[in-house]
Amino acid sequence: MRVKQWISLFLCVIILLPGCAASEEKKTEREIFAMDTIMNLTFYGENGEQAMTAAVSEIQQLEKTLSVTKADSEISKINAAGGKKVTVSKETYDLLSACIQYGNDTDGLFDISIYPLVKLWGFTTEKYHVPDKAERDAVIKKIDYKKIELLSDCQVRIPSGMAIDLGAAAKGYLSQKIIDLCKEKKVTSCILSLGGNVQTLNTRPDGKPWQIGIQNPNGQQGSLLAVLSVENKAVITSGGYERYFEEDGNTYIHILNPKTGYPADSGLVSVSVISENGMLADALSTSLYLMGEEQAAGYWRTHADEFDMILETEDGTLYVTEGISQEIQTDNTTIVLNTEE
Numbered sequence: 001m002r003v004k005q006w007i008s009l010f011l012c013v014i015i016l017l018p019g020c021a022a023s024e025e026k027k028t029e030r031e032i033f034a035m036d037t038i039m040n041l042t043f044y045g046e047n048g049e050q051a052m053t054a055a056v057s058e059i060q061q062l063e064k065t066l067s068v069t070k071a072d073s074e075i076s077k078i079n080a081a082g083g084k085k086v087t088v089s090k091e092t093y094d095l096l097s098a099c100i101q102y103g104n105d106t107d108g109l110f111d112i113s114i115y116p117l118v119k120l121w122g123f124t125t126e127k128y129h130v131p132d133k134a135e136r137d138a139v140i141k142k143i144d145y146k147k148i149e150l151l152s153d154c155q156v157r158i159p160s161g162m163a164i165d166l167g168a169a170a171k172g173y174l175s176q177k178i179i180d181l182c183k184e185k186k187v188t189s190c191i192l193s194l195g196g197n198v199q200t201l202n203t204r205p206d207g208k209p210w211q212i213g214i215q216n217p218n219g220q221q222g223s224l225l226a227v228l229s230v231e232n233k234a235v236i237t238s239g240g241y242e243r244y245f246e247e248d249g250n251t252y253i254h255i256l257n258p259k260t261g262y263p264a265d266s267g268l269v270s271v272s273v274i275s276e277n278g279m280l281a282d283a284l285s286t287s288l289y290l291m292g293e294e295q296a297a298g299y300w301r302t303h304a305d306e307f308d309m310i311l312e313t314e315d316g317t318l319y320v321t322e323g324i325s326q327e328i329q330t331d332n333t334t335i336v337l338n339t340e341e
């Protein structure tokens with residue numbers, strides 16, 4: 001058995017920063033490790049330092065609350081309750097509620113009760129394992145976000161044996177929170193990269209759009225698939241190259257299909273979602289990856305006011321929605337998706 005795994009420390013997105021002398025604005029930067037990834041925060045303006053202190057404590061607090069591996073997190077308490085009710089914070093309660101809604105919107109492809117399957121494939125322990133059909137079938141029975149009960153007074157209950165994992169949306173939720181905090185603290189502009197998930201506030205301090213480089217999933221780390229100009233948006237990418245293993249010539253990635261019990265195998269190799277809403281972008285990057293190009297395009301056509309996207313298929317073609325087609329630079333063959341088919 002050959003097992004290979006690579007977790008990039010500076011995942012799929014590279015921020016192309018303005019050259020020096022671009023601005024007189026005060027810059028506050030911080031790099032921290034949290035939620036199993038490296039996070040880079042860059043704030044501009046006089047209030048940057050104060051906002052940074054608040055942002056770092058927010059990151060630490062959310063990691064403590066949402067982690068599926070820390071035994072005393074709120075999520076772990078729900079998972080370990082053996083079918084009993086658990087009282088959680090209003091924030092966790094609302095987050096679970098939003099994730100249930102994403103499950104409904106994606107016909108259950110986005111399912112936060114995926115954790116037993118993530119464990120079965122060994123993605124939590126890095127002791128990878130390709131399960132047989134019987135194992136998969138046994139675990140699929142435990143997955144159904146509709147069985148998560150959100151009760152009164154912030155109480156949550158899930159059936160015994162079920163388990164929640166917010167890994168597909170937590171970083172987007174967090175980046176959105178930091179952006180909201182920066183707005184509140186009157187940071188003039190900021191850019192965050194939480195393990196490759198980027199979110200921006202306003203423009204670069206020199207007034208130009210941020211330039212976000214999207215990692216080429218087939219290339220060397222740092223080789224770019226595209227460069228995208230954005231203002232005030234999240235750019236969140238899911239790629240099979242982030243966390244995966246290989247066995248007997250097959251590659252198995254960490255985005256799992258709750259219906260088949262198998263890793264995503266939809267013909268896509270990278271999905272970036274561009275939206276003003278970081279959490280929506282994160283939940284969708286995972287879901288659209290599972291859908292594949294055709295279904296993702298259909299989904300976008302009914303939600304075009306909420307997000308744009310860049311899909312890369314296995315042959316290197318990029319499908320780019322019309323809202324960002326003028327903002328992207330790439331050498332790959334590009335097909336622009338319009339709202340009318």
Ligand code: ADP
Nearest residue numbers: 109110111112114165167168238254255256286
């Ligand atoms: P990353 O967190 O690496 O940026 P994603 O946002 O795509 O990538 O999230 C992948 C994580 O989401 C997996 O590690 C797993 O914890 C969880 N997950 C995998 N498949 C699903 C799914 N179908 N629905 C919800 N969560 C999922």
Ligand code: MG
Nearest residue numbers: 168282283286
């Ligand atoms: Mg995601």
